[in-house]
Amino acid sequence: MKTILIPTNFTDVARHATDYAIRLYHGQLKRIILLNAFEQPRTGRSIQFSLLEILRKNSEKGLIEDKLRIEEEFPGSGIDIVLKATQGDLSSSIKSVLVDTQVDLIVMGSKGDEEFLDMIVESVTARVIRNVEHPMLIVPPVADITKLNTIALATDLKKITNEGILKEMKDLCVQPGAKVEVFHVSKGIPNENPENEKMLSALLGEISHSFS
Numbered sequence: 001m002k003t004i005l006i007p008t009n010f011t012d013v014a015r016h017a018t019d020y021a022i023r024l025y026h027g028q029l030k031r032i033i034l035l036n037a038f039e040q041p042r043t044g045r046s047i048q049f050s051l052l053e054i055l056r057k058n059s060e061k062g063l064i065e066d067k068l069r070i071e072e073e074f075p076g077s078g079i080d081i082v083l084k085a086t087q088g089d090l091s092s093s094i095k096s097v098l099v100d101t102q103v104d105l106i107v108m109g110s111k112g113d114e115e116f117l118d119m120i121v122e123s124v125t126a127r128v129i130r131n132v133e134h135p136m137l138i139v140p141p142v143a144d145i146t147k148l149n150t151i152a153l154a155t156d157l158k159k160i161t162n163e164g165i166l167k168e169m170k171d172l173c174v175q176p177g178a179k180v181e182v183f184h185v186s187k188g189i190p191n192e193n194p195e196n197e198k199m200l201s202a203l204l205g206e207i208s209h210s211f212s
């Protein structure tokens with residue numbers, strides 16, 4: 001049973017990512033950690049304290065509302081929902097949770113194509129991708145879960161020294177009919193590597209897969 005960490009800013013994008021993850025991992029979820037991070041305002045010290053208290057209370061209120069929404073949307077799921085309101089930037093807050101808690105996956109919402117264009121100006125999601133080394137699922141607003149059919153795995157076909165990097169993907173493939181399509185894109189002349197392709201095939205094991 002899995003524990004997933006979901007950073008949220010209480011937007012529709014974040015809530016969509018939450019619902020997507022719950023449906024995607026139906027029957028596999030033990031715990032969801034909802035995390036909201038708020039940063040210290042840059043003002044005078046006395047005003048800072050007041051604003052921090054307001055931000056903390058708003059954070060805690062938003063987390064409680066999100067928990068109630070999830071329980072209403074997914075009644076009887078049996079998922080333990082843990083709430084964390086933290087002061088600081090999001091990447092540091094996520095790392096702090098990862099130190100204290102065994103988390104299988106981080107799930108975040110994105111604004112779709114706009115999010116990746118925003119890599120240049122470091123959007124929140126892009127910053128987390130750059131700074132946090134942990135399995136992540138980034139969910140665009142157009143993503144819809146009905147039935148998981150195909151997972152695209154992009155690879156450079158280099159030797160995989162850590163088999164654990166495929167664990168989350170392989171766990172998803174326990175769903176009936178799910179398969180993996182392995183894509184290898186190279187510059188110039190294709191660099192075929194039958195040995196590493198064979199090794200990757202062995203790591204995927206009984207999971208239905210093919211190479212493109």
